[in-house]
Amino acid sequence: MPPEESTVVNDYDRLADTYTVRSDTEIQNAYYERPAVLALAGDVAGRRILDAGCGAGPLTVSLRERGAEVSGFDLSSSMLEIARRRLGPDVDLRVADVAEPLPYADNAFDDVVASLVLHYLEDWGPALGEFHRVLKPGGRLIVVVDHPFAIHLSQRQAGHQTDYPATYQWTEDWEAGGRALPMSFWNRPLHAMTDAFTAAGFRISAISEPKPVPEAEKLFPEDYRMLCVSPSFLFFVLHAG
Known part of the structure; x- marks a missing residue:
C-alpha cells in the first residue's frame, strides 16, 4: 500500500501475548533470526549492549546469559512488562x-542490536544517528531487517506493482485474539540501506544471509527448506567510525 494511503498504527500492546508466543516458538525468530544475531555477536561477556526494540526480551535474555550487561527499550509498554518478568527488576x-532521541548518554554502549526494528521507519537517518551517538568509538551495531528482495517478490506476487529500487510502505494483517490487525512496514533496496549506514558514520563489516539452525529442519521441514533457498531476513554488522 502506498504511504499516502496508509493509516496503520502498529499496535504491539494488543499483540504482545500473541507475538511473544510466536517469537518464542516459531522458526523465523527462534531458529533463524536470534541464533544468527548471537552468532554474529560472538563473545559478548562483559560488553554493555543495548537491545533496541527489545520487545518481550528474548534476545536480551540470551545476551545476558552469555555474560553481557544488557539494557533495552521498546515503544510497547505491554511488551516491556513481559520482558521485565523475564529479566527481573x-x-x-x-x-x-526508536524514531526519537534515545534516553541514554553518549558513548554508553559497546554494542547496539537493532533486530527487526528499522523496517518500521521511513527515514533511517535519525535512528542511526542516535545509535552512533550512544555507541563507544568503534562500537558495533548489529542490524536485522526484512530481506528487501523477499518483500519485493511477495508484493509482486500479491499483485502490487512495486519497484525494487523504490522505498515504499507495505502492510499485512496479523492475527491476535481472533482479530486481524493491520501492520505496516517500509521496504527499501539494499543500496539505500548501505547509503544510510555510511551517511550515519558506520563502516560495514559484514552482510549476512544465514540459514536457520540445523535443529529447525525436523521441527519445520517445509519452512526450513524455504529459508535455506530464499532468505527472509538480511543481517548487517557495522562499526561506528
Missing part, C-alpha cells in the same frame, strides 16, 4: 521510540 528497560 535489575535490568534497565525503558519505554522509548
Whole structure:
C-alpha cells in the first residue's frame, strides 16, 4: 500500500501475548533470526549492549546469559512488562521510540542490536544517528531487517506493482485474539540501506544471509527448506567510525 494511503498504527500492546508466543516458538525468530544475531555477536561477556526494540526480551535474555550487561527499550509498554518478568527488576528497560532521541548518554554502549526494528521507519537517518551517538568509538551495531528482495517478490506476487529500487510502505494483517490487525512496514533496496549506514558514520563489516539452525529442519521441514533457498531476513554488522 502506498504511504499516502496508509493509516496503520502498529499496535504491539494488543499483540504482545500473541507475538511473544510466536517469537518464542516459531522458526523465523527462534531458529533463524536470534541464533544468527548471537552468532554474529560472538563473545559478548562483559560488553554493555543495548537491545533496541527489545520487545518481550528474548534476545536480551540470551545476551545476558552469555555474560553481557544488557539494557533495552521498546515503544510497547505491554511488551516491556513481559520482558521485565523475564529479566527481573535489575535490568534497565525503558519505554522509548526508536524514531526519537534515545534516553541514554553518549558513548554508553559497546554494542547496539537493532533486530527487526528499522523496517518500521521511513527515514533511517535519525535512528542511526542516535545509535552512533550512544555507541563507544568503534562500537558495533548489529542490524536485522526484512530481506528487501523477499518483500519485493511477495508484493509482486500479491499483485502490487512495486519497484525494487523504490522505498515504499507495505502492510499485512496479523492475527491476535481472533482479530486481524493491520501492520505496516517500509521496504527499501539494499543500496539505500548501505547509503544510510555510511551517511550515519558506520563502516560495514559484514552482510549476512544465514540459514536457520540445523535443529529447525525436523521441527519445520517445509519452512526450513524455504529459508535455506530464499532468505527472509538480511543481517548487517557495522562499526561506528
